[in-house]
Amino acid sequence: MDVQSITGPAPIVQRVPGSFWFVGCGNMAGAMVEGWRLAGMDLSSSVGIRPSARPVEGLRTVRSLFEAGCPPEYMLLGFKPQLLDEVAPDLRRFSDGAVIVSILAGVELASLAARFPGARAIVRAMPNLPVAVRRGVVALVSDDVDEALRQRLGERFRQLGTAIWSPNEASFGAVGALAGAGPAYVARFIEALAAAGQARGLDPALALTVARETVFGTAWLAASTGELMDEMVARVRSPNGTTEAGLAVFEAELPSLIDRTLAAAGRRSAELAEAARQIDSPATLA
Numbered sequence: 001m002d003v004q005s006i007t008g009p010a011p012i013v014q015r016v017p018g019s020f021w022f023v024g025c026g027n028m029a030g031a032m033v034e035g036w037r038l039a040g041m042d043l044s045s046s047v048g049i050r051p052s053a054r055p056v057e058g059l060r061t062v063r064s065l066f067e068a069g070c071p072p073e074y075m076l077l078g079f080k081p082q083l084l085d086e087v088a089p090d091l092r093r094f095s096d097g098a099v100i101v102s103i104l105a106g107v108e109l110a111s112l113a114a115r116f117p118g119a120r121a122i123v124r125a126m127p128n129l130p131v132a133v134r135r136g137v138v139a140l141v142s143d144d145v146d147e148a149l150r151q152r153l154g155e156r157f158r159q160l161g162t163a164i165w166s167p168n169e170a171s172f173g174a175v176g177a178l179a180g181a182g183p184a185y186v187a188r189f190i191e192a193l194a195a196a197g198q199a200r201g202l203d204p205a206l207a208l209t210v211a212r213e214t215v216f217g218t219a220w221l222a223a224s225t226g227e228l229m230d231e232m233v234a235r236v237r238s239p240n241g242t243t244e245a246g247l248a249v250f251e252a253e254l255p256s257l258i259d260r261t262l263a264a265a266g267r268r269s270a271e272l273a274e275a276a277r278q279i280d281s282p283a284t285l286a
């Protein structure tokens with residue numbers, strides 16, 4: 001007998017169409033809110049739920065689920081993965097019939113489905129911080145969205161930059177591994193480039209501006225022209241020139257460094273997934 005039949009049918013709840021509960025609204029969910037506001041999305045019927053109740057521009061913000069009012073169409077899980085089992089039991093009181101969109105790193109669809117068995121659909125999204133300026137990358141995956149919902153969610157997430165529906169969680173994980181943490185790696189690269197400029201006598205602020213604008217301009221140029229990276233490199237390096245001398249060092253180290261970086265993040269993601277698999281009986285959450 002499943003949980004539905006033990007507890008009786010879920011009450012009929014009038015959900016506000018298109019509205020969101022941002023359950024946890026810190027750095028990442030807050031960046032998504034910013035991006036959607038920039039895109040002109042009306043969030044007036046959406047609610048940010050965070051223990052601090054710190055205000056989030058454009059949203060009504062409350063301390064707990066029980067102050068949030070009429071349940072929404074979409075519930076975006078934006079807290080830390082380790083809090084899943086603290087939040088899930090209360091959230092289950094409201095989640096039947098809602099679309100659960102989880103940005104929790106590592107937590108798999110099956111683990112979410114076990115905790116929210118009455119949800120209309122379960123979606124994993126892996127966004128990155130540039131969603132705040134509508135230039136993010138968002139990986140999406142779901143086993144149970146219908147075509148209409150898939151289109152609607154795709155459109156909604158495209159307002160934040162590039163949205164990519166993945167065919168399965170493995171490919172979702174690969175896109176997420178690059179995109180989710182990518183801004184932190186790129187930020188460290190910019191910092192290292194700036195530090196090298198500083199070591200060569202540049203003022204720190206100037207070095208940072210030069211490094212940041214070089215990365216930004218390169219990405220912008222590549223995105224505008226669609227040029228391949230090899231073509232870009234060929235347009236900068238000249239045979240036996242200074243760039244070529246630098247690249248000889250850089251290219252020897254970089255692929256292995258990036259691979260080890262992503263492997264370490266992947267191992268941590270597997271640990272989070274394993275921890276979230278631990279509770280597999282929805283009955284224990286009732």
Ligand SMILES: NC(=O)c1ccc[n+]([C@@H]2O[C@H](COP(=O)([O-])OP(=O)(O)OC[C@H]3O[C@@H](n4cnc5c(N)ncnc54)[C@H](OP(=O)(O)O)[C@@H]3O)[C@@H](O)[C@H]2O)c1
Pocket residue numbers: 023024025026027028029049050051052053054078079080081083086087103104105126127128129180181
């Ligand atoms: N940061 C990224 O670049 C990034 C990228 C992709 C995915 N993610 C995922 O996004 C999630 C959040 O990461 P973050 O960097 O945004 O962390 P964060 O800034 O620390 O935000 C966490 C949010 O969870 C709230 N929270 C804490 N306890 C809660 C509870 N019991 N119920 C509801 N909300 C609670 C916090 O409330 P207060 O605001 O009141 O403290 C805060 O708003 C993680 O699962 C992470 O895997 C992050």
